[in-house]
Amino acid sequence: MDIKKQFIDGKWVYSNAKNSREIINPFNQKSIAQVTESNETDAKTAVAAARKAFDYGDWAYMSSLERGKIVRKIAELIERDKEELATLETLNTGKTLEESRWDMDDIACVFHYYADLAQQKCEEIIDSQVPNSVSKVVYEPVGVCAQITPWNYPLLQASWKLAPALVAGNTLVMKPSEITPLTTIKVFELMEEAGVPKGVVNLVLGPGHTVGAELSVHTDVDLVSFTGGLETGKKIMQAASSNVKKVALELGGKNPNIIFADADFNTAVDQAMNAVFFHAGQICSAGTRIIVEESIHDTFIDALVRRVKNIRLGNGFEESTEMGPLISKEHLQKVISYVKDGIEEGATVAIGGRQPESEELKAGFFYLPTVLTDCTTNMSVVQNEGFGPVITVEKFSTEEEAIILANDSPYGLSGGVWTQDLAKAERCVAKMRMGTVWINDFNIYFPQAPWGGFKQSGFGRELGKTGLQEYQEQKHVFHNLQPEAMNWFGTEDR
Ligand SMILES: NC(=O)c1ccc[n+]([C@@H]2O[C@H](COP(=O)([O-])OP(=O)(O)OC[C@H]3O[C@@H](n4cnc5c(N)ncnc54)[C@H](O)[C@@H]3O)[C@@H](O)[C@H]2O)c1
Ligand SMILES: C[N+](C)(C)CC=O
Numbered sequence: 230m231d232i233k234k235q236f237i238d239g240k241w242v243y244s245n246a247k248n249s250r251e252i253i254n255p256f257n258q259k260s261i262a263q264v265t266e267s268n269e270t271d272a273k274t275a276v277a278a279a280r281k282a283f284d285y286g287d288w289a290y291m292s293s294l295e296r297g298k299i300v301r302k303i304a305e306l307i308e309r310d311k312e313e314l315a316t317l318e319t320l321n322t323g324k325t326l327e328e329s330r331w332d333m334d335d336i337a338c339v340f341h342y343y344a345d346l347a348q349q350k351c352e353e354i355i356d357s358q359v360p361n362s363v364s365k366v367v368y369e370p371v372g373v374c375a376q377i378t379p380w381n382y383p384l385l386q387a388s389w390k391l392a393p394a395l396v397a398g399n400t401l402v403m404k405p406s407e408i409t410p411l412t413t414i415k416v417f418e419l420m421e422e423a424g425v426p427k428g429v430v431n432l433v434l435g436p437g438h439t440v441g442a443e444l445s446v447h448t449d450v451d452l453v454s455f456t457g458g459l460e461t462g463k464k465i466m467q468a469a470s471s472n473v474k475k476v477a478l479e480l481g482g483k484n485p486n487i488i489f490a491d492a493d494f495n496t497a498v499d500q501a502m503n504a505v506f507f508h509a510g511q512i513c514s515a516g517t518r519i520i521v522e523e524s525i526h527d528t529f530i531d532a533l534v535r536r537v538k539n540i541r542l543g544n545g546f547e548e549s550t551e552m553g554p555l556i557s558k559e560h561l562q563k564v565i566s567y568v569k570d571g572i573e574e575g576a577t578v579a580i581g582g583r584q585p586e587s588e589e590l591k592a593g594f595f596y597l598p599t600v601l602t603d604c605t606t607n608m609s610v611v612q613n614e615g616f617g618p619v620i621t622v623e624k625f626s627t628e629e630e631a632i633i634l635a636n637d638s639p640y641g642l643s644g645g646v647w648t649q650d651l652a653k654a655e656r657c658v659a660k661m662r663m664g665t666v667w668i669n670d671f672n673i674y675f676p677q678a679p680w681g682g683f684k685q686s687g688f689g690r691e692l693g694k695t696g697l698q699e700y701q702e703q704k705h706v707f708h709n710l711q712p713e714a715m716n717w718f719g720t721e722d723r
Contacts, residue, residue, distance in 0.1 A: 487657065
């Protein structure tokens with residue numbers, strides 16, 4: 230098997246450490262690729278290449294329109310190779326092929342969206358208080374960006390960083406999760422084909438505590454954009470203080486899904502499942518925390534359990550499969566102990582709560598879709614992100630109580646409200662402390678709408694115009710059209 234390489238300064242190269250890592254299919258634990266394993270020295274070399282391309286290359290000074298053309302070309306190449314990319318994503322993550330295809334469509338849209346934004350003006354005239362002067366704000370790239378991504382939506386999360394950074398004129402070093410690098414490697418091939426100049430985009434592979442940590446602390450990096458877990462986010466924020474680099478953190482969530490008694494019952498049950506069980510619950514914004522009105526609690530749970538029982542687990546490449554495996558053995562163990570802790574704290578397993586027994590799933594990291602009832606906010610299973618196919622259910626009896634429960638979390642990424650009373654929905658939304666709130670829906674995201682968290686779900690925004698501004702510096706330029714001496718300090722002959 231060929232060993233896949235890093236991409237530094239326009240060349241595909243092995244790590245100087247000469248180590249490699251086996252990439253595993255989580256459905257059957259079979260090896261699907263070997264990739265070179267970068268180390269701190271590779272990270273430094275990649276930063277040096279990005280620095281040189283930023284400081285001495287043309288990219289940052291090229292017209293935004295020209296950069297937009299290249300970003301558009303990347304979108305078109307992703308569309309051309311959609312099936313290959315979706316297949317790689319399913320092989321590497323275990324998610325269903327249909328979900329991977331949706332991801333690839335979303336990813337192409339993100340590159341198109343930022344290519345469109347490249348056509349918008351990059352400066353703005355502002356009022357000047359001084360006669361005979363021009364005052365304007367110009368938007369410039371931040372510089373060298375480190376971009377660190379997680380394993381759950383490998384290429385989608387990469388695209389949210391790559392497209393705006395490129396349109397804005399930055400150079401970058403990306404480090405994907407060490408366990409899911411394959412689609413990111415392929416997109417670097419496509420960026421090379423699209424004509425991104427040498428040194429502008431650099432790719433290092435390998436572990437976070439070495440390569441990621443080096444990128445976060447390196448003083449030639451001007452911005453670090455990170456998507457991943459809360460504890461890693463805290464470390465990155467600390468490391469970034471080395472040179473006060475800009476930081477954007479997209480972290481986890483334990484997202485409330487409030488269901489009022491007057492909601493459209495069947496739709497709410499159906500969407501409560503979608504909110505969690507896509508990609509086996511390994512979604513930052515999964516609606517894993519159901520908060521349901523007491524009067525419908527029992528009927529809601531009964532209906533949910535009847536539906537959850539029928540979810541078909543299997544190989545993401547089989548059309549009949551509705552839910553794939555978890556990403557790794559370590560992650561499966563984490564989900565097992567998460568549920569065990571919940572049960573010890575008083576939660577009741579309404580369905581699931583264990584690994585499946587069927588022979589054909591034995592080689593994969595499967596966990597049954599699980600619903601835990603009798604949950605209260607103080608339980609670890611309600612407070613912590615499990616990142617698996619696990620729903621916790623709490624009850625409320627008043628609107629105020631629903632809001633208090635929903636906000637009782639260290640996280641603030643997303644949430645949902647189900648009701649047919651629109652005024653009530655708006656009152657709830659106004660009080661919910663989350664970066665995204667859905668009314669009568671869940672887990673909708675698209676390129677035009679900013680994405681990011683409140684509280685410990687992080688800061689900074691991806692997508693939308695704000696997603697571009699994260700990668701821009703604002704420079705105020707004041708031009709005096711009629712300069713005159715002021716003589717405050719007198720004149721030479723006084
Ligand atoms: N808010 C969002 O938009 C969003 C989207 C996707 C995933 N997530 C979150 O990501 C987490 C799951 O992803 P994960 O398990 O890959 O997260 P993780 O924090 O373990 O790893 C994320 C990335 O950080 C790297 N890393 C690890 N230690 C590092 C260090 N010390 N310095 C620098 N980099 C380091 C990893 O190698 C990986 O590339 C969940 O918490 C999920 O909610 C958030
Ligand atoms: C941001 N999102 C929803 C695409 C993936 C979160 O894990």
